[in-house]
Amino acid sequence: MKPLVACLLCLLPAVAVAEPLRLQGYAEGEYVRVGSPSAGILAHVAVKDGDRVAAGAPLFALDAVIERAARDQVRADLERAEAQLADLGKGKRPDELKAIAERKAEAQAALRLSEATLKRQDVLARADYASRARLDEARAAVERDRAQVRRLEAEYRTALLGARPDEIAAQEAVVGQKRLELLKADKRLADLAPAAPAGAVVEKVYYRPGEFVAAGQPVVSLLPPGNVKLVFFVPEPRLGALRVGDAVAYGCDRCPPGEAEVSFIAAQAEYTPPVIYSVESRDKLVFRVEARGRAAALALNPGQPVDVVVPGK
The missing domain is CATH 2.40.30.170 (Efflux pump adaptor protein, beta barrel domain)
Known part of the structure; x- marks a missing residue:
């Protein structure tokens, strides 16, 4: 076998x-060709042909005066919106609370006076020394002064509270929008001065300071x-x-x-x-x-x- x-x-x-x-x-x-999504005047070039750059190293920068001013404006708008939101969560200021309390004390004093007047008019009316009309006027005055006291008491309680929930939610939305606008403004500003995405050799610099660079046009070519x-x-x-x-x-x-x-x-x-x-x-x-x-x-x-x-x- x-x-x-x-x-x-x-x-x-x-x-x-x-x-x-x-x-x-x-x-x-x-090659990795690095440019900016925005157009502008080339203000500075940090590298030259043949340089070796590390990841994150600055490459060039476009003029950023306008974008920086726009970013600062958005930041100021955000700070104002945040301050308004914080204010909505608070009650009235101490001086405003004091003014309401004083008006309430005046209303209580007026109520005590109208109640005393009603008692006198009631006694006089029982003895036929006062007309029924005067008695009705005294009763109306008491009701008016009681309503005024209740209104001021409610106003004082409201003054201790913040804004309504829907007002606070609306302002929170404004703050969130302003924060997003600030992120976009920061991104646009950073795009004017890009950094090397990785360690590389600078193969070519296409523009010189003072030249106008179109949006998306490569300024530096890198070879990792x-x-x-x-x-x-x-x-x-x-x-x-x-x-x-x-x-x-x-x-x-x-x-x-x-x-x-x-x-x-x-x-x-x-x-x-x-x-x-x-x-x-x-x-x-x-x-x-x-x-x-x-x-x-x-x-x-x-x-x-x-x-x-x-x-x-």
Whole structure:
């Protein structure tokens, strides 16, 4: 049985292992172009071509006089709205409460006088010394003075309270709106002086102080180290063995060899890729492949020729 199995195994075709594929490629950079969403005069540039900047470092600033004044106006409006809201939660001032209390004391004194007058008129009317009309007038005066005392007592209680809940809710809405307006004003002001989104090399400064910059127009172009990638082109027969995440080796003139990881494989074929002009490959289909540094960013300059070795499988 064993000789038969061995014989059958001998009949199976040997699995061929492809040789490593040596290709020519180049480094390419994905630039971050920083501008402002607002137009304005360029007031200051903090960097120059070739500088290395850290994340958060200032890059440039547009003239901000108008935006700063607008922000200060919104801040003042917010402070006024907050003060009004705080005032609605309080009662009347002490002097106002004192004035109400004094009017209430006067009304109580008038009530005591009208009650005493009513008693005298009642006695006189019983003895037929006063008319019924005078008695009715005294009774009306008492009712009037009692109503005045009740009104002032209610006014004093109300003065101790704050505003009505609906008034407070409306003012709270105004305060919230002013806070949002202040956030927008702060954002517009910050947009006039953007900072570096990441550590990078300044590739190009496009404007100089005093020049007018249109809204959205880049002022500085940055190249973060992680935005450098390898670009090479794989022949169609070897494409099936290559997957995103595979490792490739690379090297260049007078630089240490390194390893990159395949991050992109084109879905459509091309003919001879840029910067490769060999007659042998001119009529062959190739696919664009991109790779990025594995352990660290690629220490390459955009446009730099690179030799790439794709391991055989």
